[in-house]
Amino acid sequence: MSLSLMDYEVFKRKLKDTIGLDLNHYKQQQMQRRINQWLDRVGAANYGEYIKTLQSDSEERGRFTEYLTINTSQFYRDVTVFKEIETKVLPDLVKRYHRLKVWSAGCSTGPEIYTIAMLLEEISPGRRHTLLGTDFDVGALAKAKEAVYTENLLNSLPAKYKDKHFTKEGQLWKLSDNIKRLVRFERQNLLEDPFDRGFHLILCRNVFIYFTPETQMFLTKKFSESLIPGGIFIVGSAENLMEPEVANLKRVSYCIYQRE
Numbered sequence: 697m698s699l700s701l702m703d704y705e706v707f708k709r710k711l712k713d714t715i716g717l718d719l720n721h722y723k724q725q726q727m728q729r730r731i732n733q734w735l736d737r738v739g740a741a742n743y744g745e746y747i748k749t750l751q752s753d754s755e756e757r758g759r760f761t762e763y764l765t766i767n768t769s770q771f772y773r774d775v776t777v778f779k780e781i782e783t784k785v786l787p788d789l790v791k792r793y794h795r796l797k798v799w800s801a802g803c804s805t806g807p808e809i810y811t812i813a814m815l816l817e818e819i820s821p822g823r824r825h826t827l828l829g830t831d832f833d834v835g836a837l838a839k840a841k842e843a844v845y846t847e848n849l850l851n852s853l854p855a856k857y858k859d860k861h862f863t864k865e866g867q868l869w870k871l872s873d874n875i876k877r878l879v880r881f882e883r884q885n886l887l888e889d890p891f892d893r894g895f896h897l898i899l900c901r902n903v904f905i906y907f908t909p910e911t912q913m914f915l916t917k918k919f920s921e922s923l924i925p926g927g928i929f930i931v932g933s934a935e936n937l938m939e940p941e942v943a944n945l946k947r948v949s950y951c952i953y954q955r956e
């Protein structure tokens with residue numbers, strides 16, 4: 697198989713036209729290794745041949761996009777962080793602002809924003825908050841709207857939330873309509889589409905790790921501008937921001953930041 701660096705540059709340009717994702721914003725080594733593994737798996741001879749497949753086969757485009765965007769997620773993912781969100785961040789925001797506007801950017805199949813919905817239901821029962829989940833991958837968003845999950849996605853979720861909001865159907869766990877209806881999902885490419893404003897809380901967790909440092913900084917500034925002053929920005933546990941003050945953010949806890 698011929699997979700030279702030059703072929704890869706052409707592949708990236710054509711891929712942007714085909715699926716709409718600009719791989720120049722993603723860490724090159726990691727992304728190229730992943731793509732090469734996929735080409736091996738599907739038996740494509742080279743980048744040129746595979747681009748033609750993607751151009752002509754919409755199902756393959758869906759499968760490839762799902763593989764490329766890495767949709768791993770979990771309810772109450774990272775127990776330490778979510779404990780802090782549950783006991784400090786949300787109670788404080790609810791006290792200060794009453795009705796919250798919350799955004800999970802790169803929400804995948806929905807566990808993160810649904811976790812926030814359950815926590816808010818506990819803290820402020822019946823209160824109408826605005827909860828938004830966005831992602832690039834339409835396949836992930838379809839699963840988010842369906843909200844039926846395998847058990848392993850619920851492993852970290854405290855039992856009281858699982859008992860209250862899920863019913864078991866065969867091997868799967870179905871989220872209650874009461875929680876589902878609190879969240880709106882939309883397709884969005886963080887690299888190109890406009891950001892809404894006026895959020896009290898933005899979570900963009902386990903998404904930054906795939907981006908180059910320049911893109912991380914570019915997005916951090918945009919997220920910060922989308923927060924109200926005093927609003928909170930939360931990244932993944934392994935995604936410490938290098939210079940949060942450049943984006944008017946100060947660290948309040950180890951992956952939790954506040955807009956000044």
Ligand SMILES: C[S@@+](CC[C@H](N)C(=O)[O-])C[C@H]1O[C@@H](n2cnc3c(N)ncnc32)[C@H](O)[C@@H]1O
Pocket residue numbers: 765766767768769770773801802803804805807808830831832833836884885886887900901902903932
């Ligand atoms: C590993 S998942 C993280 C899910 C969730 N935030 C969590 O921490 O459990 C990363 C998500 O980022 C999304 N993503 C990657 N690049 C994106 C982009 N340019 N615009 C929007 N979403 C993107 C992927 O589709 C994927 O669903």
